Amino acid sequence: MSRTVLCVDDEANLLKLYEQELVAEGYQVVLASNGQEALLSLDKNEPDLLILDICLTDCDGLHLLDTIRKMRRDLPIILNSAYSSYKHDFQSWLADDYIVKSSDLKGLKLKIRELLHI
């Protein structure tokens, strides 16, 4: 059975790219463009892994991370941000990994496989 990855980002084209790439890798992909959609999708789709942007239009991604962590303690979460500086923010330590956005998606794909033990 294929695993479900929830991608949360306010950039529609980035979501489109992640969807294409991750579907090609064999995952089921669910998209959310803000924090509210992410929380709804978390309930509805029960993803196996979450890729979360930090700067969202309706909320702070780190605050959302804290909320989600309380709801799903065991859910693997990858913070995916344009900023490397948040890596040193203790709030980001709640995530399983932190990957700076890059056009080279090899690092992100590798991390997903690692966290899902594939």
Next chain:
Amino acid sequence: MSSAAESARSRPEAAAVGRSSIDLPSLDRASLLSHLTHQIAHELRNPCTIIGGFAALLKRTLDPADRMNEYADIILEETRKMEKSLDVVLNFSSAVSKERTTTDLNEIVTAGIKQLQTRVPSSAESITWATREGPMPVFVNREQATRSLFDILDLIRSSLPDEVRLDVRTTAAEGINRVELDFTAPSESRAETERLLAGLFGSHDPAAGLRLTLALESIKLNEGEFGLARGVDRKLFAYVQYPAVGGTHV
């Protein structure tokens, strides 16, 4: 070394030919730059990821014999260049808000050169350095000062011909602690070397230009100056200097 101090004093008529200046209060500049670089990160990082990501995807769907492959490669290559430039900006912004402390300029020079020799082992033979005896206190953010000196040394070293040796020394005079970046070149290539050094200021390589600009901004943030000057012997040299902590040197 006392000879280094004498060297600074023996250049009283050294004329600054390219000097940085402080236009804004340091704190305003720091917060403005920090804000700006964060904006740039968000505004440029996402488009870079998207453009490069789709170019890679496009390339995988094309027939290898298709001419479009070449275009996709060009887009990918240029996007990676932009991402590298972004990394330079972000490295700079990450150090913007850090505190300044009284630090020995000799230690900064030693750290900067050791960093360079670690990252670029071939530089060990092309750089000599001599530090002035005794402490040379300056009030700076140590990380910014070391990083900016490292960037300047690396940019100058990589732009000079192989036969030219970079001579770094610290000097002190008139309330200023200074790092002088002089060089030893065969007489026939001295003029060319000076032209290359002066050309660094107008570099057309965007990554090098950006790196130099940010190094200069870091120095300015710490109330220092970077410039080119001519000594009494009319030879061109580069310098980085900061106000000395504790008054005028004798």
